[in-house]
Amino acid sequence: MNVAIVGTGQSKFSRDSGLQIRELAFEAYREAMKDVNLSKKDIDASIVCSAPEYDPQRSPSSGISEYLGLDPRPTFYAESICSSSTTGVRAGYGLIGSGLHDVLVIVGFQKMSELSSTEAQERMERGADIMWESPFGLTMPAGYAIHARAHMEEFGTTEEQMAKVKVKSGKYSKLNPDAVFQREVMVDEVLNSQVISSPLKFFDCCANADGASCMILAKEDKAKEITDTPVWVEGIGSATNVVSLSAREKLTGLKSAEKASQTAYEMAGISPEDVDVAEVHDCFTIAEIMAYEDLGFCEKGEGGKLIEEEQTYMGGKYPVNIDGGLLSKGHPVGATGGSQVNTIFKQLRGEGGRIQVEGAETGLVHNIGGIGTYANVIIFGR
Amino acid sequence: MNVAIVGTGQSKFSRDSGLQIRELAFEAYREAMKDVNLSKKDIDASIVCSAPEYDPQRSPSSGISEYLGLDPRPTFYAESICSSSTTGVRAGYGLIGSGLHDVLVIVGFQKMSELSSTEAQERMERGADIMWESPFGLTMPAGYAIHARAHMEEFGTTEEQMAKVKVKSGKYSKLNPDAVFQREVMVDEVLNSQVISSPLKFFDCCANADGASCMILAKEDKAKEITDTPVWVEGIGSATNVVSLSAREKLTGLKSAEKASQTAYEMAGISPEDVDVAEVHDCFTIAEIMAYEDLGFCEKGEGGKLIEEEQTYMGGKYPVNIDGGLLSKGHPVGATGGSQVNTIFKQLRGEGGRIQVEGAETGLVHNIGGIGTYANVIIFGR
Structure with a gap:
């Protein structure tokens, strides 16, 4: 099974965005969806990735998926600290490659400005x-x-x-x-x-920063419909x-x-x-x-x-x-x-x-x- | 691709185990490995699942994978609060079904006694x-x-x-x-x-409790080698x-x-x-x-x-x-x-x-x- 990336985006990275995590996520998602021949209803699922315990929202995947308008489709949270969003790619490759889903969205985010640097450091150390x-x-x-x-x-x-x-x-x-x-x-x-x-x-x-990124993954036949220039994993x-x-x-x-x-x-x-x-x-x-x-x-x-x-x-x-x-x-x-x-x-x-x-x-x-x-x-x- | 469960186990569930999360995980893993024709070296990866912010260890998957002797093989953390460990099954089905891995271990755990009920309640609400x-x-x-x-x-x-x-x-x-x-x-x-x-x-x-569970997933041909009675997903x-x-x-x-x-x-x-x-x-x-x-x-x-x-x-x-x-x-x-x-x-x-x-x-x-x-x-x- 060939799996492709058909769209990507990211928010502006900044020291203090003043945005909520779902707003950061949306900024990245909007960019990823910009040049694709894909409507929201063709997205099967999402995976949300971050390092835990920076934002007060616990289990953020449902809230972010909802904000992107992707409910009631499945979502979950995948994490490996700073490599969380590529862990999302690995998990997403699996969900598509195994035939469970055709098209999915992976969102990575962090709002480091939520905490003081001392607090952020304490989280990192743990x-x-x-x-x-x-x-x-x-x-x-x-x-x-x-x-x-x-x-x-x-x-x-x-x-x-x-x-x-x-x-x-x-x-x-x-x-x-x-x-x-x-x-x-x-x-x-x-x-x-x-x-x-x-x-x-x-x-x-x-430096610590606020930001989000988004990737859209699709299986081979869908990928070719979604874009003329898929990038293959x-x-x-x-x-x-x-x-x-x-x-x-x-x-x-x-x-x-x-x-x-x-x-x-x-x-x-x-x-x-x-x-x-x-x-x-x-x-x-x-x-x-x-x-x-x-x-x-x-x-x-x-x-x-x-x-x-x-x-x-x-x-x-x-x-x-x-x-x-x-x-x-x-x-x-x-x-x-x-x-x-x-x-x-x-x-x-x-x-x-x-x-x-x-x-x-x-x-x-x-x-x-x-x-x-x-x-x-x-x-x-x- | 057919994916099977070839072994499962769980620790004793209790109100206050007095154990570390890695020890709870090991109890479940040991039981899952008991009747399988499988040595540790045939395990390709693990997925670790829990609800976040109960235990002081952040990003627990690496520590638990290491304690089970599964490093340097990949691991990550999958979460959907109370349904985290079946989310692990879904992610694991993907990793096997897509051909990335043949055999993997999924560990779910929680040590609720780490916190007072008021603190635990506060986490849940978030x-x-x-x-x-x-x-x-x-x-x-x-x-x-x-x-x-x-x-x-x-x-x-x-x-x-x-x-x-x-x-x-x-x-x-x-x-x-x-x-x-x-x-x-x-x-x-x-x-x-x-x-x-x-x-x-x-x-x-x-009631809140401490405990861990473990599942071993395998692709079809491996599953049949590992046990005479695989259970299919x-x-x-x-x-x-x-x-x-x-x-x-x-x-x-x-x-x-x-x-x-x-x-x-x-x-x-x-x-x-x-x-x-x-x-x-x-x-x-x-x-x-x-x-x-x-x-x-x-x-x-x-x-x-x-x-x-x-x-x-x-x-x-x-x-x-x-x-x-x-x-x-x-x-x-x-x-x-x-x-x-x-x-x-x-x-x-x-x-x-x-x-x-x-x-x-x-x-x-x-x-x-x-x-x-x-x-x-x-x-x-x-």
């Missing part, structure tokens, strides 16, 4: 090991800082190389009107910004790592992402070099460098060199996060994966505008939950 | 309409009390008939060692118990209703359940009269009476008569909740659907012991989330 690690200070930045240190120690990766990930992000952010931050940042600016969790500084970290890989960092085999990469990408490549029948454009989960600059390696865009330990050589810029061997990535777009947790898919969808349809990678045929999304606890890698083809 | 209804007192009992009043008004259903649902539950609870309450209750006792939300009294309501129906009770077309039944059952019967190619044994979501006595009608076990308005005539006892036309149901077993929210499946699984394999319905070939599970907001109906065959 996604890590709540017995032995988060109570002792293992915040998200600290978890990635440990990975950064290990990577520097083992491979000689430098703070300048990490800074260059942010420089690339800033460069492309100016072309993305949906991004929270739209300005260029220089290496020195990154290096001199406030230390958050050494060696990670302010500009090495992405060709490979899905998903894996986990143990929650506790202290129990992991290594800290220089994410085993979950490595395994998920192997599964995805195998299912799609391609190799890393076949990827024309990729969106990776750059919640921190080091995360993008590790992603290069976990995805096989370079050898282990060569990620720093890859960005230094600008191989992940447009025109390089692997254009990565040319929409600005999380570092500039902001990270509305449950919406992030869908926003990545939105960018790849447009690329494969040649609708990338000023960031279009010429002739892009194969795109990849790498979406991580927690400190590498969950990983989804999805390969799309046109 | 699953309803948090703008216009729950802040004004629409608790779960109140929501079902409104349905009970409407049913009494429109069909002449009586408090005695509702009480008889609890009498049946008490009768069978004595045969279920996993139930929280194991004792018979008389009609007078129900009628004279404390009013919770008129006309619902103490014994008309199920023959129909799955799911639907929603608008969240606000004030916006519903009627309050004498659950539109979500009606629609879900129609879909499930159609997919299975059967009619209500083909059902040999059923588990329905009796969170309140009125809920079971409405379920009879929504599932087509009797005409609309005849539910009270059906229990009065003891047609839903063993030996009656439709044996319902002969494991005691939620009213006696207790309601560990995310575990409840899996516990219902566990009972039907054993019935269809002839392993029901003292509550075995002779020659049961077709079983049905009816699992509701919120005040009828979500409904899953699943039909199983042997």
Whole structure:
């Protein structure tokens, strides 16, 4: 069974939207429905994705589905923290591929401004090991800082190389009107910004945001009726790592992402070099460098060199996060994966505008939950 | 693609287990794995289900999957409040039916004793309409009390008939060692118990509980290797209703359940009269009476008569909740659907012991989330 994405959309990402979650969701849904030959009554079901406990609404899937006018059709909530909306794609692929549904809507959302940053941080920490690690200070930045240190120690990766990930992000952010931050940042600016969790500084970290994303999935025959340019889901890989960092085999990469990408490549029948454009989960600059390696865009330990050589810029061997990535777009947790898919969808349809990678045929999304606890890698083809 | 349940298990349900959620999950998993020809390495993935915000662990799927020794295989969290674990079955059917996985484990859990009843009640209310209804007192009992009043008004259903649902539950609870309450209750006792939300009294309501359930799903060829007596998923129906009770077309039944059952019967190619044994979501006595009608076990308005005539006892036309149901077993929210499946699984394999319905070939599970907001109906065959 072939499953396609036939429409995508996202809301503007912002630090404080002033909108309710259902309004954010509607903004993304409206955009996804804009150019499709599809009426609401042909949608069979929805899946709603977010990280839990930010919004006072508990079990938000029914309310959002209702607001989009999709009741009484089934809906449920799928979650893997920051990778929730690509988990939605995996679950949606299943519902369509098994024949239960023909067309479904996946909404990812988060309203981070609902809480203070301290409260938001507390929620995030409870996604890590709540017995032995988060109570002792293992915040998200600290978890990635440990990975950064290990990577520097083992491979000689430098703070300048990490800074260059942010420089690339800033460069492309100016072309993305949906991004929270739209300005260029220089290496020195990154290096001199406030230390958050050494060696990670302010500009090495992405920011909490409000936002929503939406994807419409359809089975093959329906997809071809809905649009002339469906984008096919060709490979899905998903894996986990143990929650506790202290129990992991290594800290220089994410085993979950490595395994998920192997599964995805195998299912799609391609190799890393076949990827024309990729969106990776750059919640921190080091995360993008590790992603290069976990995805096989370079050898282990060569990620720093890859960005230094600008191989992940447009025109390089692997254009990565040319929409600005999380570092500039902001990270509305449950919406992030869908926003990545939105960018790849447009690329494969040649609708990338000023960031279009010429002739892009194969795109990849790498979406991580927690400190590498969950990983989804999805390969799309046109 | 045929998908089967090859093993099920549940922990003891109790008011205060003193266990961590992962320990509850393991208890259910161990039982599900007991009689299967399956080693852990043949399990491809897991889905973890609960109602959110009862346990301090956020995003519990990774920790539970890890505790069961299933990492680095993928896992995610699926939720539709009280119907979460049958939502897990729906998502799992998709992952297997689409060819992504061959064998997977679904765990449902809840540790309600983590919170005081007031706190638990506050969480539950936030699953309803948090703008216009729950802040004004629409608790779960109140929501079902409104349905009970409407049913009494429109069909002449009586408090005695509702009480008889609890009498049946008490009768069978004595045969279920996993139930929280194991004792018979008389009609007078129900009628004279404390009013919770008129006309619902103490014994008309199920109780919060701790517990976990586990189901192992497999695709056809694997299922036949794993067990000689797989139980097949023959129909799955799911639907929603608008969240606000004030916006519903009627309050004498659950539109979500009606629609879900129609879909499930159609997919299975059967009619209500083909059902040999059923588990329905009796969170309140009125809920079971409405379920009879929504599932087509009797005409609309005849539910009270059906229990009065003891047609839903063993030996009656439709044996319902002969494991005691939620009213006696207790309601560990995310575990409840899996516990219902566990009972039907054993019935269809002839392993029901003292509550075995002779020659049961077709079983049905009816699992509701919120005040009828979500409904899953699943039909199983042997």
